[in-house]
Amino acid sequence: MSSPAEKLPVIGVSGLVATLRAVSEETRLRIIALLAEGELSVSDLTDILGQSQPRISRHLKVLVEAGVLERHREGAWAFFRLAEGMSTGLLQPILAGLDPQDPGLSEDRERLAGVRAERSRAAQSFFARLAPRWDELRSLQVAEEAVETAILDVVGPGRLGTILDLGTGTGRMLQLLAPRAARAVGLDASHAMLSVARANLARSGQARVDLRQGDIYAPPLVRGGFDLILVHQVLHYLDDPARALAQAARLLAPGGRLLVVDFAPHGLEFLRETQAHRRLGFAREQVSAWLDEAGLDSRHAGDLAPSDGQGDKLTVSLWLGCDRQVAPASTIHDREVA
Structure with missing residues (x-):
């Protein structure tokens, strides 16, 4: 070390x-x-x-x-x-x-707290307008706590090195994983959603996470710079998921991992209208093939089906892609590959 x-x-x-x-x-x-x-x-x-x-x-x-x-x-x-x-x-x-008690610095910190509070109010106002749509989607799928537990199981214990959350949205994945990262970055195309993420992360004590606005098809980030990349509930909004995964794979460091979390195939056509979904879920083989084409060793990491067994509910699937290059020995201690 x-x-x-x-x-x-x-x-x-x-x-x-x-x-x-x-x-x-x-x-x-x-x-x-x-x-x-x-x-x-x-x-x-x-x-x-x-x-x-x-x-x-x-x-x-x-x-x-x-x-x-x-x-x-x-x-x-x-x-x-x-x-x-x-x-x-x-x-x-x-x-x-x-000196933390310096009067000027103390006043700066107080005004910083006020700026963050105002950010939080604005972000919550924006999110409140979206809440009915989000609540409808959450009611159709397995509990978020179960999904997050599955993500932690796949990622494994220990330090995570540098992590990237593509399509970070509210920043929830960064809240979950950034405390174990040497550096954490979130990318989203929406300035409004980044404002929500920024407020959420500040409220949870993780204000130093790096949030960037950018296109998932052309991420403004250095290639080969990340040990773990997440694409969580993003692919079903995209016209070309394969291209997005190929771009994500280029950002992986040698031996890095790409975790995809999305819906299994379903027939809830109304989600195209009410939630702007472009794709109605993905077959195991489809995402695995895309990861393979992107140069990653791929495996299906599991399915989470609603416990009530209702046919109109959504199953969440997880896929893990691993870069085929061997990670340098000096970085292995920073991430324990699951």
Whole structure:
């Protein structure tokens, strides 16, 4: 296992000087302290710090150019977070040395809590409008607790390395698995759903999960970067599920795993109208073939049928695809393949 020192980012003298210059300003240091709690938008930082948007944007530009922050777009919005490795490496002594009782930092944290509360209210308002549709679908399938237990059984115990939830929706899969991950990312095409996920994750104490807006057919993520990828109740909304799985497979690290959770074939045609389903479930062989075509060793990982045995209920199926490349020995301890 790597020692803490081995996880520090490697940086040259000029880069280190640029980084130290970037953080050695009061507002920028306050920004870094806030982003250590999770990603924020320019608007969030403007509200918290009480400064103009142009001024905040200039500070953010300096920090991004110095490699301290990462920026990603979500529709018309831009979100910022500490660059990968910064919060646990170069900036750790600086963040640890800040007095938590400092009046300015305390006020920033209070305003951050207010921003998150407002986010949560807006997200819950949006989700309340969708709730009748979600409740109808939940009433047709096996209990979510049983599905989540099955997912945990397939994933297995231990650390999970880097994980990605494609079509993250409300962020529930990230809430379930992110505490065991070195890094967790959620991707969704909907800004509104990402707002719901962001509020849910903040409420559960997991605000540092990386949420991105993007197309599942062209995910804006580095290939080979994830040890575990989930595609949970997403395929039935897609016109081309095979292409989505092929794109997901390209994101797997050597020896990584792709877990697909979706419905078995069914005849509930009304779901096309009321729930926007494009596909009425998938046969075991179909998804297994798609995973095989994507270059993964595939196995059907189980079915969960409603216990009441009613024919108009939905069965949930799980498939697991494993990358055929051998994982480097140094990473095996981070994920115990089920």
